[in-house]
Amino acid sequence: MALPRLPLKEIALAAYQTFLRFPFTLLSALTGTTVVWLIIERNSRQESILPKLAIVSALGLILFFVLELYSERKGNHPRLRWLLMALGVALLTGYYLFLPPEPAFKEVMRYMLLMIALHLAASFAAFLNRGIENGFWQFNKSLFLRLLTAALYSAVLYLGLVLAILAFDQLFDIEISSKVYSRLWIFMVGVFNTWFFLAGVPNPNDLERVTDYPKGLKLFTQFVLLPLVTLYLVILYAYMGKILVQWEWPRGWVSYLVLGFSTAGIFSLLLIHPVRETEGNRWIRTFAKWFYRALFPLLILLLLAIWRRVRDYGITEKRYIVLALALWLLAVAVYFLWSRQKNIKFIPMTLGAIAFLAAFGPWGAFSVSQRSQTSRLETIMTRHQLLVNGQVQKVKTPVPDSAAAEITSIVEYLGEMHQYASVRSWFGAPLDSLFEDRPQYGLRAPFTTDVLALMGLEYTRMPQGTEAMDANYFSLNANKAEVQLIQGYDYLVSLDDYSFIRDQREEEFKIGQEVLKMVVTEKANEVQFMFRQETARFSLDSLVQVHKGQAKQYGAPRQLPANELFFREEGERVAWALQITSLQAEKKKGKFYLSNLQGRLLLRLKK
Template sequence: MNLPSLQFIREKALETFGRFPFALLSAIIGTGAVLVLSQENFTDRASYHWLYNAWLAGFLGISLFVLAQLRAETAQLSRGQWLSLNLSVAVVLLAYITVLPSSIIHAPMVHLFRFLFFAAAAHFFVAVVPFAKTGPPQGFWEFNKSIFLRFLSACLYTHVLYLGLAVAMLAVDQLFSVNIAGRRYVQLWWFLVGVFNTWFFLSGVPQDVRTIGDRLQYPKGLKVFTQYVLIPLVVVYLAILYAYMFKIVIEWDWPKGWVGYLVLGFSTTGILSLLLVHPIKDSLENRWLAIVTQKFYLAIIPPAILLLLAIWRRVAEYGLTENRYIVIVLGCWLLYAALYFTFSRGKSIKMIPISLGVLALAASVGPWGASSVSRVDQVGRLDELLTANRILADGKITPVKDTLPFDVTRQISSIVRYIVDVHGVEPLQPWFSVRLDSIQSDARYRSLATRDVSTKIVSLFGLNYVNEWERYPAKGKRWVPGPKISFIMDQSTIGLSGDQFVVGPVHFTDDEDSVQFRADNSEWMIVNQPERSTISFVRTGQAAERVEFPLSDLLRRLVRAHHSSTTVYKPADSLILVQSSARTRIRLIVRSIDVRDDTSKTGMLKMDFDAYVKMK
């Protein structure tokens, strides 16, 4: 086989750009935005917030411009009509940028969900738009087989190229002391994925889709892979699901929530397998594939019902969210697809991308959309909880004076955290006279900022925020519903010197715990003693010794300096503790620590740290 010459590669690249100029320009713009963002330090990225919007619009524009190009080729539009169509897509993308929040990284997650719905719909429509009205199923299958294999090839080439170039950069760095920054590897990956991968993929998109069905080619390797790998996997998944259904019937118990993801994964694998063998399933030597296809869709009806029962239980307990909305929609679609391919006479495989594209587009906007339905449901659940506990009356908040049960407080905190994270503070505003959008957080990271705002809103209810992962204390311990402060070490470089042993990261809570490690041919144990506010390093064996770190002074100092705060970034030197014995010096690097905000009784709630052990 002859390798392509540089001239051929150049000509093919120019030909691809001539066919998909807008899609490639969109990829270059989106990739350029990512490269600039990865160049800047995290603290400086707020000045470039508009680049995040360009990033999203750029990558969304790739599929939209490809969609426009395929539509223009199928309809045989004139040059002027082609230009008008692509300019219309450009206007839509510019409008999309303007409706996005000015700082998307700190905006509610609802905008990211909409982006994902738009992107999914565009990809599904790309698969079907050349054959939306006419065209034999063989042409539809051949077109999608070609772009599917081209996508896999593009991913393989891209990552092999990245691996090779990354190793070359590392070699130059180590051999010639060039000191290549770590972010250059990240930028290289984004450039290859955003530009090279897109260019390579688009160069393999079939051109004459009207006659593509006349040159149907079925790869033998694809047949072997599908028949002997994918279909057996589907059978295994199906056996597991049916065994689980029998277990539910025998024990008369509700299905577990995560079974929905198993059903969706199994069904996706099965449908993909059957689509891959679709052209040959009716041939005489492969009649068994037609039987498998019919029986498969009939067999997934019970698992689809199981999925809907499992997600219905989750929604009944915890309410509706975007993720559960997606699972419900996909479960209903799966049931519809099973009934369609089992009982319909037409059985057109075009139904799959068309219906999924329509569902993705419908779920992105409108009162029936995922975000709208989820917001209404969760605000309603919070309304019921607050009203039942006399915090909300006549549409206004009255702070509660008594301590509510732990589970109720945690449930209220969880719902508020979800609403603030996904939808912002606007849905809660009607209950307050104070402007909730004035509540600010100094946290750099979005998750911490969301928690800070949620903590402050929950405090307006007269409650103390409880994390979703927190559990009621064990028997013999009392739940103290006091506020807390999170202290986080500012990013810094901590140098190592001499023969040091690094232990970590270590995670301790307010329960007694211990961690073992080995250093200098000796066994060590790190012991957490929350009642004494002490962390001890104990060396066992003949060279036994004990190095203790009292935390009381550190905790009191932090609380006094930052009383009533929620998240505080501290310089590295203020969260480094040093203790020594006759033979050992230990530095405790506190990465983060949650402290009870109570000047009368401070206490560590959660702590993450590294330990640097040096033998003298």
């Protein structure tokens, strides 16, 4: 029985033709793969040139793909082709020189915005003419399906090769470095996956008259995506009704749900766009019309949520992007409702332009956010006499927890995102010396605590999962500097970080052969302990309700004397004492309830 013959000649010829068609794209992939291999091999990022080369190579891969598609659409005239490639090299060289030796998180965000803009540009680079809408859709359908196919082939081939390497390792006792697996993965993603994908990219000049439409795509959209979009619509409108009834501000989380719903709806309509005029599918036009109409109230809800966050906390990169997406969705809805053309190329072209504009310039996300947060910090510090005549002063009078928490948050942001560039002149030499003392690699700006110390302030943290002005949480802490006398007690039970995730929580502790039982009842804000047929009840509801005003003070924990968080109970057989070290409460349906408790339980057994 003859073994099946591998068409190696055909594979090599197809690979060669793909290289001739996309040479600079594949050279970028090969360069990036080699650079990442070197980073893995040296197991160090001390050489700043390698990470920067990896970033530029990844960006070059998609940039040259866009330029080569455009050149192909224009007939691949040598002069135009080489002019475009020279432009690409010049842009990448400029970007490499623009990158700092140690790219911070801001540069990662900028890089992601550029990648999004270039990926969107790849969808329409070969279809810049006003017409050829069908060719545009067919081209992107082919790219989407080819991308899925390439990912499947790459994953299966990688797993197969990994199993083969493991077999050699186990069966023949060949010692294989663990780096082989990571290098193989990088090669499969960077070279094989890219080459395989490019081999299936259709010629954009041959697609305008193609009318193929996968039936499975229509079924998936009609019976999976659109029902999910409708479900999200019902949920969002129900939440909007709740807001109107209770007359409360929308929660910040609703922004992501509205953006997700809008994206899913637009994507669904794009998938079934070619068959909207065919017999039996006229419902698509009706659905599209009502979908865009339904967007308007939700976009108002989204803009209100963003406006509240911007009003209270200023603009950050994340809020800038959410606001830009909200305005873009508004423009898309207006365009597809009232424009005569309704060309689907409007979607990637406008979104790509927004992503590119947000990445650079004084109008970009980074510059606008830095100015906004610097202005907020200047206002707060001036109000509390921490900034006088443009120079930082040590704190002279106590700064409220609310202001300390805001200053901490802004200083931490300016350090992580902008390396204090906009406020270094306020601090002068003391801050400059902190920059000189930092490590050569890794820490890109001085620690927030060190910068706050220059103002005489301590780091003041807000509760996790909340923002400064959300009056839904508060925390109480016992003063750790106090020493308490615990003489006369026999046992100490540590109560570590109890989160009240159910209406009633039970816990058992072993004391010799006996069992101490703890029961927490959230609705009553009560903690019960049962031992030797006795029950001690510690009602904390009055404590919670008395201090609920703390929720208005930016969520900063309030330090209380330890004796205010010390409770005693006397029983016939057992004397109990509960020392709370930390307590958090959360607002639910208009009332505050315990959400977290830490402390110690002391017991004295009576004769």
